[in-house]
Amino acid sequence: MGVIDSQWWSMRWPWMAVWLLTATCFAVVLQYVLARWVAARRRRRRGGGRMVSGMCIYLHETRVEGVADILGIPKADLNVSHETSVSRGFNVFGKITVGGGKAQHDRSTQTRTEYWEPNTPMKTIRLIMDRLRERDMVVDADLATGQLVPTAALADELRGTADGSSAPLTAVRRTYVSISGLFTVRRAAGGDVVLRARYGSGDPPAHVKITCEESWVREEFRVDSYSADEEFPATCLGRVRAWNPETSELTLDPVSIFL
Template sequence: MGVIDGQWWSLHWPGMVLWLATAVCCGVVLRYGVGRLVKAWRRRNRPGHAVSGRCFYLDEEEVKDVADLLHIPRSDVQVSHEVNLSRGAGVTGTVGGAGAKLEQSGGSSTKTERKDVNTPMKTISLIMDRLWEQDRVVDADLVKERIALTAALADELRDTAATDGVALTDVRGGTYISVSGLFTVRRDRDDFVLRARYGSGESAARVRITCEHPWVRRRFPVDNYSEDEKFPATCLGLVRSWNDRTAELTLDPVAIFQW
């Protein structure tokens, strides 16, 4: 029996190896395809907001730096302007009842080209589109208490995230995050601070955003809001840190929109 088994394997092992290699390749391709579909689904079904509403805060220096990192040009449209010039002269006359006409004309054209420079508002729109396309933004809806991670961060937290959902503490420092919620505002010298609640009970946390005065647009009426008055807004920013004592997630804002 052992001789028969040995003869069978000696004849069929190349085919078995080929079959196993094919199965492994098919599995890799299938996993890659499923991963691409999942990423596409995530991009189409994000709960957060893109550029919408009135922008009342825009860190223009940060916008330039982020645009450079994402390879977004400072100018993206080439505008052509063409001018046509023509000149002409003519003489007409009659000699012995016969008419004659002599005309001379000429033309020239001038074409100029220039770059249409991106404004900070156009650039932040391009930045957000590029970040969403590359699946590099975590979406957090604080009102609905829902967070949508990027595919990379979801894979990293697959075995460590809590079974009841993703917490704000799961979002790593340096990660781009789009936070939508109901915010309160108070003045802090020339700057002002936004805060929004996330969760309820003992597990409640807050998002804290400090807005520097130079980047406040349209004279945001911070003093018109009472200490407890809330307004809806969306902030695109970078996660700076998490404070266990105050249960606050601090963001460095790039742009904030009121909607």
């Protein structure tokens, strides 16, 4: 009986190995597809984002132009056409014996003028956000809830190490991030404006630091009217510059900030 069992196993084990390998590959592919499907659902659920709604308090126009160039957004993208019609008439009236006569000649000309209407910085930042979301190039992060919606590329990098919604904000690299949270503001010694927002539950608590160059801060943003500990909601589009694990500080280079 033992001889029969050994013969049966010697004939069957290669096929069982093939089936096990196939099942393992199928499980890996299924996990990958599910991860991409979950990420896609999250991106659809986040909608168009809140980046360009509300009042703009900061817009770095030089960075806006640079991002627009990278994304292929033209400086003027609206072809405006005007047509002008001009009518001219000529009247002749004459008297012949007891009768009268009148001749009328009309001539109409049309002139068309076309020009390109330049994109304003505010319109350009809207086009940038639309293009970034179309190409899945922006990560959404909500500091209040701790939720992070990664791009497909970032989800692939984090696959097998962490769930996208619980991935650390420090994992965001080489892409744009739209961060929403409660910020405080103060004016630095040189005149620049510094925004900070806490996130996470670490000790000490982590925080995002955003330094806004004074020349690009909008007049509508009354910085000095906020107290040092007064929090306000804002959304910032930028790129992660650096993470300092000793101070738990994430530095962000801003492109635009909206209330």
